[in-house]
Amino acid sequence: MFPCLKLKYLEERLQCISEFEKPKILLEQYVTPSHLGSHMLYTIQVSQYGDIDGKLVADLGSGCGALSVGAGVLDASLVIGFEIDSDALDIFTENIIDHELTNVDAVQCDVLKHLPNRFDKTFDTVLMNPPFGTKHNAGIDMKFLETALRLSKNSVYSLHKTSTRNHVLKYAESLGAKGEVLAELHYDLPSTYKFHKKHSVDIEVDFYRFII
Amino acid sequence: MKLLTHNMLTSKCMKGVTVGYPLGINVSDVRVSEVDFNPEFVAKIIPKLDWPVLYNAAESIGQLEDLPKEVIDNFENDREFLKKVHHVLLEVDIINGELICPETGRKFPINNGIPNMLLNEDEI
Ligand SMILES: C[S@@+](CC[C@H](N)C(=O)[O-])C[C@H]1O[C@@H](n2cnc3c(N)ncnc32)[C@H](O)[C@@H]1O
Numbered sequence: 001m002f003p004c005l006k007l008k009y010l011e012e013r014l015q016c017i018s019e020f021e022k023p024k025i026l027l028e029q030y031v032t033p034s035h036l037g038s039h040m041l042y043t044i045q046v047s048q049y050g051d052i053d054g055k056l057v058a059d060l061g062s063g064c065g066a067l068s069v070g071a072g073v074l075d076a077s078l079v080i081g082f083e084i085d086s087d088a089l090d091i092f093t094e095n096i097i098d099h100e101l102t103n104v105d106a107v108q109c110d111v112l113k114h115l116p117n118r119f120d121k122t123f124d125t126v127l128m129n130p131p132f133g134t135k136h137n138a139g140i141d142m143k144f145l146e147t148a149l150r151l152s153k154n155s156v157y158s159l160h161k162t163s164t165r166n167h168v169l170k171y172a173e174s175l176g177a178k179g180e181v182l183a184e185l186h187y188d189l190p191s192t193y194k195f196h197k198k199h200s201v202d203i204e205v206d207f208y209r210f211i212i
Numbered sequence: 213m214k215l216l217t218h219n220m221l222t223s224k225c226m227k228g229v230t231v232g233y234p235l236g237i238n239v240s241d242v243r244v245s246e247v248d249f250n251p252e253f254v255a256k257i258i259p260k261l262d263w264p265v266l267y268n269a270a271e272s273i274g275q276l277e278d279l280p281k282e283v284i285d286n287f288e289n290d291r292e293f294l295k296k297v298h299h300v301l302l303e304v305d306i307i308n309g310e311l312i313c314p315e316t317g318r319k320f321p322i323n324n325g326i327p328n329m330l331l332n333e334d335e336i
Contacts, residue, residue, distance in 0.1 A: 054253050077253040078302060080217055084330070093324050102245040103302070105217050109329040113336065114225035116329075118233065122220060122260065 006046055011038035013073050013099065017066050018091050027085055028131035030189060032066040032159075040207060041070040043182060044125070044157055049209070051155050052076050055124035058151055060111050060144055065092040065104070067127045072101040080123075081106040082115065112143050119151050126152040129159050142171055145210075149177050152212055159187070162204035172210050183207040213327050215269050216301040219261050221327065223313035223320070226335050234265040235320070236312035239273045247302045254298045255288045266300065275304045 014034035023029040032040075045052040052074045059068045062081025071079045081104065083089050089108055096104045109115055130144035131137070141160055148156040149172070156177070160168045162184060172179040187205040223232035263283050270276045279296050287293050311320040311327055318335070321328050 054250050056253075056257070075248065077250050078214065078216060086328075089326055090324070093326065102247045102305075105214050106326045107213075107217065107221070107329060108326055114329060114331055116220060116222040116224055116232075118220045118222050 003046055007038060007042045010041060010070060010073060011035060014038050014066055014070055016098070017064055017069060017095050018098070019064055020088060020091065022087070024085065024087075026137075027088075028134070029063060029085070029088060031064055032129045033188065034066070036185060036187065037066045037070055039183075040157065041067070041074060043207075044127070044209075045074045049155070051125045051157075056080075056122065058082065058119075058123045058126045058148075060126060060128040060148055060151075061130055062092060062106060063088050063129075065095045065106075067129065068092070068104050068106075069095055069099050069101065071127060072096070072099065072104040076103055076125075079104045082109055082111050084108065084110050111147055112140070115147060115151075117150075121151070121153040123152050124154045126156045128157075132161055142168070145172065146175060149175050149210065149212060154212060156208075156210040156212070158208050158210070159185075159205050160208060162206050165206055168206070168208070177210045177212055179208050179210045181206045182209050213306045213322055213325055214302055215266060215275075215304055215306075216257070216261075217327075218269055218306075218311070219266055219301075221311065221329065223311075223316070223318060223329075226313065226316060226318065226331060229313060229315045232313055232315060234262070234269070234314065236314060237269055237272055237306065237309060238312065239306050239309035239322075241306075241308040242273055242275065243305045243307050244275075244303055245305060247298070249295060249298050251291060251294045251298075254294045254301070257301070258283060258287060258297065261301075270300045270304070273304070273306065275300060 020029045057076040057079045059081045062083045068079045068081040126148040130141040133140040169179045189201045309322045
């Protein structure tokens with residue numbers, strides 16, 4: 001397939017993801033928008049790094065499975081989604097079935113508490129769109145990053161708020177990884193996720209690649 | 213849940229559990245679905261597997277077919293062998309059942325293909 005067709009195809013696939021029915025604010029449940037997700041995945045596999053096809057891939061906080069489905073479509077050998085919430089996992093399963101994917105698996109667990117360390121250094125690639133953290137769980141995305149760097153033996157792709165860039169890069173370095181910002185994005189947190197009175201909030205987010 | 217995933221899961225995070233591996237399996241529902249065969253991937257993953265655990269898991273759910281009891285020599289170049297491993301690792305899916313902690317007997321339900329490894333506060 002021509003590369004530009006592949007991007008369009010990917011975006012179309014991600015447009016048909018069923019979303020959270022009643023998003024839980026505390027877990028920061030919102031779906032990576034299809035436009036953003038498809039560009040991320042396209043960069044990770046097609047245009048730049050070849051980090052999905054034939055690889056073992058983890059998706060931390062996999063939610064409804066936007067990133068897992070995308071990685072499945074791009075021929076990961078196996079994607080394992082890790083997610084704490086049963087309702088999200090029900091929709092995840094529905095999406096995997098609708099997309100007729102047989103290379104995607106999921107485990108229900110708390111990524112920050114009981115992810116067995118037999119998984120350490122097992123995955124070629126870890127993907128995530130982690131919770132960014134609010135007042136009561138500030139820094140949660142750094143805990144996700146720490147777990148991701150522990151699980152991967154090659155690369156981690158993630159989103160973090162632009163306002164925390166220096167901190168993110170330093171933190172990754174302190175864990176022995178090298179971070180690079182691949183793109184700056186405007187992330188339109190959807191109106192379903194009303195932590196403000198506005199219908200949506202535009203925040204600035206960096207798309208990272210970390211090398212172990 | 214694929215047997216590749218089972219090969220990694222433990223209950224070690226539980227209070228009082230030292231190894232928590234391998235997790236026993238009870239199944240009520242297994243499905244086999246076709247997955248694209250990638251011999252390089254399978255050859256790369258074999259050294260990372262706990263082979264006896266894979267073998268016993270496949271046997272306990274009646275999906276052994278003719279998987280050898282030990283990894284064969286020169287497996288990288290044996291397409292037939294890699295195909296068998298591919299099948300057991302990635303094509304067999306446990307849909308409903310439970311995983312069992314080998315030390316405490318704690319059961320982790322598998323529903324709709326997803327094992328629930330969440331622990332209560334008093335178990336950590
Ligand atoms: C921003 S959403 C991203 C969802 C999905 N990956 C996507 O890209 O559309 C973050 C997800 O992390 C999950 N989550 C939050 N805390 C978690 C934890 N401690 N362990 C596992 N999952 C968690 C939430 O339930 C939510 O589904």
